[in-house]
Amino acid sequence: MFFKQLATTSASLSYFFGCGTLGKSIAVDVVAGDEAWFIEEAKKAGVTITHVIDTHIHADHYSGGRKLAEMTGAQYCLHESDKPLVKFSFHPLQDREKIEVGNVVVQVIHTPGHTMDSICLLVTDKRRGDEPWFVITGDTLFVGSIGRPDLAGQEATMAAMLFDTLHNKLLTLPDTTEIFPGHQAGSACGAGISGKPSSTIGFEKRFNPSLSITDKAAFVAALTSDIPPRPADMDAMVAANIAS
Numbered sequence: 001m002f003f004k005q006l007a008t009t010s011a012s013l014s015y016f017f018g019c020g021t022l023g024k025s026i027a028v029d030v031v032a033g034d035e036a037w038f039i040e041e042a043k044k045a046g047v048t049i050t051h052v053i054d055t056h057i058h059a060d061h062y063s064g065g066r067k068l069a070e071m072t073g074a075q076y077c078l079h080e081s082d083k084p085l086v087k088f089s090f091h092p093l094q095d096r097e098k099i100e101v102g103n104v105v106v107q108v109i110h111t112p113g114h115t116m117d118s119i120c121l122l123v124t125d126k127r128r129g130d131e132p133w134f135v136i137t138g139d140t141l142f143v144g145s146i147g148r149p150d151l152a153g154q155e156a157t158m159a160a161m162l163f164d165t166l167h168n169k170l171l172t173l174p175d176t177t178e179i180f181p182g183h184q185a186g187s188a189c190g191a192g193i194s195g196k197p198s199s200t201i202g203f204e205k206r207f208n209p210s211l212s213i214t215d216k217a218a219f220v221a222a223l224t225s226d227i228p229p230r231p232a233d234m235d236a237m238v239a240a241n242i243a244s
Contacts, residue, residue, distance in 0.1 A: 001017065001018070001019060001103065001104050001125040001127065001133075002017060002018060002020050002025075003015070003016075003017040004016045004017065004041060005180060005197060005198075006034065006037060007184070007197065008031045008034055009031055009033075009061060010060050010061045010183075010187060010188075010231075011183050011184050011186035012031055012060070012182065012183055012187070013029070013180065013182055013183060013184060013197060014027070014028060014029045014030055014031060014034060015027070015028040015029065015136055016028070016038055016041055016042075017104065017123070018047050018050075018101050018102065018104055019047070019101055019102025019103045019104045020045055020047060021102060021103060021127075022101075022102030022103065023047045023048055023102070024047060024048055024050045024104075025042060025045065025047040025048065025049050025050065025101060026049070026050065026051045026052070026053060026099070026101055026104075026106065027049055027051075027052045027053070027065070027068055027074075028052075028053050028054075028055065028121065028136055029053075029054055029055055029058075029065070029136075029182055030052060030054075030063065030064040030065045030068050031061050031062070031063070031064055032061070032062035032063060032064040032067070033064060034064055035064045035067055035068040035071060039068075039071065039072065042072070048072070048074075049068070049072045049074045050074055050075065050101060051074055051075050051077055051091075051101070052065045052066075052068050052069040052072075052074045052075070052076050052077065053065070053077040053078075053093070053119075053121065054076075054077070054241075055118060055120065055121070055136065055137075055138030055139065055140075055182060056078075056079070056114065056115045056117045056118040056138055056139060057078070057085065057086070057115065057117060057238060057241050058237065058238075058241055059115075059151050059189075059231055059234045059237055060187065060188055060189055060234070060237065061237060062237055062240055062241065063241045066088065066090075075090075075091040076090045076091065077090060077091045077092075077093050078090050078091075078092065078093065078117065079092070079093050079108075079110060079117040079118070079119050080092035080093060080094055081116055081117045082117045082242075085242050086242040087242060087243055087244035088243075088244050093108045093119060094108065094110075095108060095110035096108065096109070103125065103126045103127045104123065104124070104125055104126070105123070105126060106121050106122070106123050107121070107122040107123075107124075108120075108121065108122075109121070109122055109135075109169055111137075111138070111140045111165040111169060111170065112158075112161045112162075112165060113140060113146075113147060113149060113158055113159070113161045113162025113163075113164075113165045114139040114140055114146075114147030114148065114149065114151070114158070114162065114189070115139070115151060115152060115158075116152065116158075118138055118139060118140050118147070118165075119138065120135050120136060120137050120138055120140055120141075120169075120170065121135065121136040122134075122135045122173070122177075123135065131174065132173065132174075133177075133178065134177060134178035134179065134180055135170070135173060135177055135178070135180070135201075136180050136181075136182075137170065137179050137180065137181045137182065138181070138182040139183065139189045139190070140162070140165060140166070140170065141166065141170055141179060141181060141208075142181045142183060142184075142187075142189075142190050142193045142194070143179070143184070143193065143194040143196045143197070143198065143199040143204070143208075144192055144193060144196075144199075144204075144207070144208055144209075145191060145193045145194070145208065145210060146166065146190060146208070146210045146211075146223070147162065147189060147190050148189055148190055148191070148223075148227055148228065149161075149162055149223055149224065149227075150224070150227050150230075151230070151234070155223075155224045155227070156224055159219065159220040159223045159224055160216060160220050163216045163219045163220065164216075166211065167214075170201065171201065171205060171211065173201050174201065175200065175201050175202025175205065176201070176202065177200060177201045178198060178200050179198065179199050179200060179201060180197070180198050181193075181197075181198075184196070184197050188228055188229065188230070188231040188232075189231070190228070191226050191227070192209070210222070210223065
């Protein structure tokens with residue numbers, strides 16, 4: 001398995017990984033303007049891009065995911081809850097759906113809280129073992145922080161969903177599971193995000209201040225009292241990311 005992380009604009013992190021042996025790959029959270037990088041990396045690795053996935057409809061940058069899919073003939077994928085919102089065709093991902101890319105298996109985990117459509121991607125390299133290696137956490141779980149709950153205008157409701165997502169889904173993964181988030185320090189999508197571009201579930205359990213709050217009401221109160229300013233041009237970015 002090969003794996004690449006791309007630090008890009010707006011403190012965003014994109015991902016490109018797959019099976020070099022069988023020549024298949026996945027691009028995740030592509031930022032507009034970076035499409036050529038993924039195409040070039042695919043050529044270097046001798047692989048075909050079969051899936052392009054956005055972990056949610058982004059509010060802080062323009063997505064290049066659909067354009068990359070069109071350029072490469074890959075499936076463009078979003079969570080199925082986006083069907084009523086977007087004005088184009090896409091492959092609707094379901095909770096627990098598995099995508100096989102050669103020797104790499106990706107399990108979709110629906111993780112509402114930051115947004116209703118948020119997903120995380122749990123990745124297993126079958127050549128290494130049967131247990132998952134890492135999880136791409138989008139804007140749900142960051143290094144040192146968690147996603148903001150206010151973008152839908154329902155802060156308390158979404159914060160409560162995020163609590164359930166974290167404690168019932170992500171934090172049940174083995175402590176050794178590596179996490180690769182959608183942003184690093186400087187992003188407007190969470191408060192107090194670390195500049196470190198990766199971590200583990202176990203480390204975040206110990207040192208992420210938001211995860212130390214185990215009472216849901218206290219968690220909601222804390223999260224909704226520390227909300228950063230909304231991303232610049234957010235409405236325009238969301239509109240562009242769902243437009244036909």
